Amino acid sequence: MAKIIVITSGKGGVGKTTSSASISTGLALKGNKTVVIDFDVGLRNLDLIMNCERRVVYDFVNVINGEATLNQALIKDKQTDNLFILPASQTRDKEALSKEGVEQVLNELAETFDYIICDSPAGIEHGAQMALYFADEAIIVTNPEVSSVRDSDRILGILQSKSRRAELALDPVKEHLLLTRYSPERVENGEMLAVEDVKEILAIKLLGVIPESKAVLTSSNSGVPVIHDQQTDAGKAYDDAVERLMGRERPHRFLTAQKKGFFKRMFKGSATA
């Protein structure tokens, strides 16, 4: 039975697509047959991050409209086995996603895949609602700042009231918090919300904290999800998050400012003195 996981946030630019790419890659690297669907019709990005934009022939909307089969539209990831991408259409708008069409595609994918990752568009409108409607689990991507936390709270409310599980009164959608762009130094200086504050406000289980890292931007631009680079903090943090998503225990890392900064300052201080 495939697990349908939506990656959503309400607010834009917090790292939904980056997280979708790394988490789906991580799941596939750990041997799960995984497909990631770009629900951001009209603002297609996932294929760029996954470095497959030149191989897109058919897209999600083509499949919904019966203009292509699922196998024609699915793009096999070149870097990772077990990973497939279903790209969004760039020339249509989100109204092209019908509930019946999405359901049919998901049902067909569920026959062969272990995990179906839905990369939601920003906002709370039709596109985002379609992305979360069929979800079994949800990863709420949040930045440690108030407007992002507020929007995440809003999308959690929609998950509780407008998802298929809510409408059919099934077990509620399992919610995970993924805090991205976290900077422990700035938290210590009081410039950023601490992970505890966000957890307290949103009151959902913490899946992981991804530290702010230059590697994330570099990897996005080069089309290699950051989880591939296990030398970086962000890559390691995504790997932990994927392990937790699969139900394993991992201690949280990268929550405190690194101590070496202290010695650096000492050294710097004595050098300038």
Next chain:
Amino acid sequence: MSSSLTAEPSAEHEQTNTDTMQDSFDFERNEQHPENGGQMNEPSQEQEQVNMSVAPHSGRPCMQLKGALVPMTVLELNYFELEQFTRDIKAKTSQAPDFFDNLPIVIGLEKFEENGSLPFKQLIEACQEQSIRVVAVRGGSELLQSAAKQAGLGLLPKQKERQTVETAETASPELPEPSENTQAAQQQETPTVQTQVETVEIIKKVIQKEKQISKVVHQPVRSGQQVYAPDGDLIVLASVSAGAEILADGNIHVYGSLRGRALAGVKGDTQARIFCHSMAAELVSIAGQYKISEDIDRSVLGKPTQVYLDKDALRFKEIDL
């Protein structure tokens, strides 16, 4: 009861209040002694309101009208014969003179004999001799009511059908349903026992009522969500996020942080309160009186707090745990 005069604009409010009162206090001991003349009930819980608080003269309006529940004693009259009435009422007052001193009383006419005449002047005087003040009549024929009006008494509508009260044997709390009882059984009871029975009965009814109408929310109330508990209390066993709105006709309890908007007594119940485990509300309102976040008493922010209406001002009070 007389028309509910309140400062609230909502007609529904009056209705709600009235219903609650009648449902909660809809009982009466059946203490009839048919061979007796006008016999007197022990103080029975009756509803009445007419409470005008007069403000000290400081430019403020010199009065305001408020609805209130006041316990009243009802003198239920079966028939009227001056001599016997005087004898009976003397016998009653002699049992507890302090209680009857200057006691306002309502004359209940529901059981008054049909086509019987009632000289209100005599009745009022007979009562006054025992220092009892007759303030109103309840029920009775149109004829009697107009006579009461001429005698300067207030008019209350007829009490709804009541149920008889259970006997002492059935009054223990584990036997919840009141049963119909014979008068013979009731005549054996002492007033003390009956008073206890009544108290149990009231408490039980109030509890039952709350059970029916309270709304319990187990999930956090998220930004953009709205939860309304019509006719009763709202209980949230989680936090209420900023941007969420919770409303109740009755009280609001939040066993988490209250960061959103909370509006209690939305149909005008000025007795409604808001309780929360941690106060960080964007707005709180009781019966239309509201305060926004920046006007909330700083000392209670982040603390267990109750909010209530004191005259027309919202008060915030930390709950000492």
